[in-house]
Amino acid sequence: MTSTFLSARSLSKRYGAGIALNNVDLDIHPGESVAIMGASGSGKTTLLHTLAGITSPDSGSVNYEGTDVTGLNETQRSKLRREAFGFVFQSGLLIPELTAIENVALALMLNGVPRRDAEAQSLGWLAHLGLAGMENRRIGELSGGQAQRVAIARAQVTGARIVFADEPTGALDSTTSAEVMTALLNATAGRGNTLVLVTHDPTVASRCSRTLFMHDGVLSLAPTSRPAATQAIPGASTGTTFLPQLSQDGEARA
Numbered sequence: 177m178t179s180t181f182l183s184a185r186s187l188s189k190r191y192g193a194g195i196a197l198n199n200v201d202l203d204i205h206p207g208e209s210v211a212i213m214g215a216s217g218s219g220k221t222t223l224l225h226t227l228a229g230i231t232s233p234d235s236g237s238v239n240y241e242g243t244d245v246t247g248l249n250e251t252q253r254s255k256l257r258r259e260a261f262g263f264v265f266q267s268g269l270l271i272p273e274l275t276a277i278e279n280v281a282l283a284l285m286l287n288g289v290p291r292r293d294a295e296a297q298s299l300g301w302l303a304h305l306g307l308a309g310m311e312n313r314r315i316g317e318l319s320g321g322q323a324q325r326v327a328i329a330r331a332q333v334t335g336a337r338i339v340f341a342d343e344p345t346g347a348l349d350s351t352t353s354a355e356v357m358t359a360l361l362n363a364t365a366g367r368g369n370t371l372v373l374v375t376h377d378p379t380v381a382s383r384c385s386r387t388l389f390m391h392d393g394v395l396s397l398a399p400t401s402r403p404a405a406t407q408a409i410p411g412a413s414t415g416t417t418f419l420p421q422l423s424q425d426g427e428a429r430a
């Protein structure tokens with residue numbers, strides 16, 4: 177069995193009366209591509225953000241390579257995110273006023289790499305992702321698929337071991353979506369790194385090595401629901417159905 181390098185234990189998070197995460201356990205191994213699916217509002221983004229140290233859980237822990245991410249302060253988490261993690265979101269993370277190369281290089285410059293070196297490395301990544309000749313275009317001068325490939329370059333130029341992607345193909349047509357998924361998988365799992373991806377699209381999920389499902393904050397192996405049982409957080413009103421949760425080995429447990 178491969179080693180775990182990102183794990184979550186008993187993650188719970190609620191917003192007011194609603195539950196976003198309900199006692200989630202998850203182990204992710206190096207080189208995996210993991211898709212998280214589920215209905216709108218089921219907690220997918222909250223899980224992704226909690227794994228990535230963006231959101232703090234109410235209880236439970238996230239461990240990345242021996243570091244208790246949930247125990248870090250905001251400055252430490254921010255450093256971890258910059259240095260070890262990459263992010264590809266549907267929109268909003270690229271800076272529209274900057275060119276493609278400036279957007280990619282910025283990720284390195286924030287880690288202290290001089291501009292000239294940062295731009296040289298960024299050029300290589302942009303070319304690798306099929307964007308040679310487009311380096312000096314601003315983001316608004318690129319198609320959606322091209323912009324997502326800039327985001328992939330930015331997520332990987334720092335050598336991120338894990339890329340967290342939230343609906344990376346959400347705004348794209350099916351052909352461009354397939355191309356962006358190919359680029360994303362090649363740039364991550366194809367190089368021994370890890371991809372954790374949230375998607376509504378079963379075609380996108382089917383490209384990943386493993387698919388998990390969120391349902392009312394509960395993570396499961398199965399897409400369909402069963403009648404409610406006793407796993408809800410006490411006092412929470414979710415109107416939930418129950419699905420088996422994952423053990424540390426990814427086995428379903430009742």
Ligand SMILES: Nc1ncnc2c1ncn2[C@@H]1O[C@H](COP(=O)(O)OP(=O)(O)OP(=O)(O)O)[C@@H](O)[C@H]1O
Binds near residue numbers: 196216218219220223
């Ligand atoms: N910052 C917040 N403040 C209040 N409620 C929130 C916040 N973030 C998420 N929620 C709530 O937590 C629940 C889970 O939200 P989350 O965004 O994780 O779901 P999701 O499965 O990613 O949804 P979608 O597919 O629509 O993006 C939802 O009920 C949502 O309204």
